[in-house]
Amino acid sequence: MKHLPLLCLFLMLLSYPALQAQQNYTVSGTTYSLKTEVEGTLTLLWNTIDGEYRYFSKKGNDIVELKNSKTDGDYQEEYKEVLRSQTADAVVAVEDVNLTLPSLRAFFIAYNKKIDPAYSVETVSIQLKTRLGGFAGLSNNAYFFNPDNSFLPVLGVEFEIIDDVRLRRHAIVFQFRQLISSSDYDFSSSQVSFNYRFKFIKTDRFDAFINAKPAAFTSISRNQILVEGEEVTTFSGGSEFQFPGSFGIGFDHALGNGYLTFLFNDVVAINLDDNGEFPLELTLGYKWNL
Incomplete structure (x- = not known):
């Protein structure tokens, strides 16, 4: 929670003109x-x-x-x-x-x-739309062991569900992300997560949103060797179902048949302990309207 004031500052500074033309x-x-x-x-x-x-x-x-x-x-x-x-x-x-x-x-x-008694208007109660996207970026893996604050590549895909009629500012996202190990930092992880997004700026051309991650299944792999005297212990990782309660900030900009999307992930995590470093995970991607 120590990064919450910074998150609030980001929200106060965000502004973007409505680009939609009717x-x-x-x-x-x-x-x-x-x-x-x-x-x-x-x-x-x-x-x-x-x-x-x-x-x-x-x-x-x-x-x-x-x-x-x-x-x-x-x-x-x-x-x-x-x-x-x-x-x-x-x-x-x-x-x-x-x-x-x-x-x-x-x-x-x-x-x-x-x-006009003959007047009628079509009322649409719900209109679900879906988007499929891919993204890539870098992460300092601040919620796991990372002694040198090294950055690792991130790749992922996501599937977004939105309702353009009654819940235009809300979205549900299922996401898979892969953290890839490097020669300097032998750590990798796979994560499947459920996300909710609230779009506090919403136009036909641009969205700015808060991304909340209430649930995730994470599998990690790492080679960490501890030497105590002649005893050598190697940690290889494991899997865990988590309730991180993490929040990030994202932006979507209409481009072609979809959206260019940027996300600052997991700035704050209520139920996870960081390793003392400020979380920095930035991804850039594109998602298509299905």
Whole structure:
């Protein structure tokens, strides 16, 4: 846990502009690239702009941003007045609407159905997608015996499962990684792990995420010889099912039919003891959309 403050510092420094382009709209003299969430008499537009969710309501040719500013500690809920004005021709409750995508989506659909009884919208409850990738990098193997803090090559593959509808910021990853021994450091390991990723920055072109590893099966092989007098003992390794509780930081950038991916692995491990060195395992790879 001693590296947790550094991990928090990394998160505070992370920023990246949203690169996704949908359709351009001009609102109050400013042009925005916005997604269409609900289309109808009343259309809901949105996107993440400078790391902030922004919502817009379009009726006819008029587009108004939905805002909820804060004054003296109180939210002003200006968006509710905008919605009341735009939906004055129908009886639709505004009081319980929150400035979130699910709440706004439900309100816009309810209004459109009031205006047009034949209005329908396709609701997709889940849309699973998968990605398969490979990666390579270097590791100083900080959670095992490494007296000289030597770096070893890392190779691996991973299989990622995501839901692009209801759980866009979440992913499950099954990963295999192989640590390869060198002439300076005769240690190798194979690991199969289950990982969870939370994407705290999520656009169509770029993701930044926290990688959590709750469970792993690790098999190690090492030649460590201890000489005490005339007695020689050799340690060859073994296998173990672990609950490391480790966390890392990663980035995905859209490229071709997939994503270029960079990961700073296992920066913090709650249930593992390090060897006194700061964990440094950096990998670069590419994963394909299946």
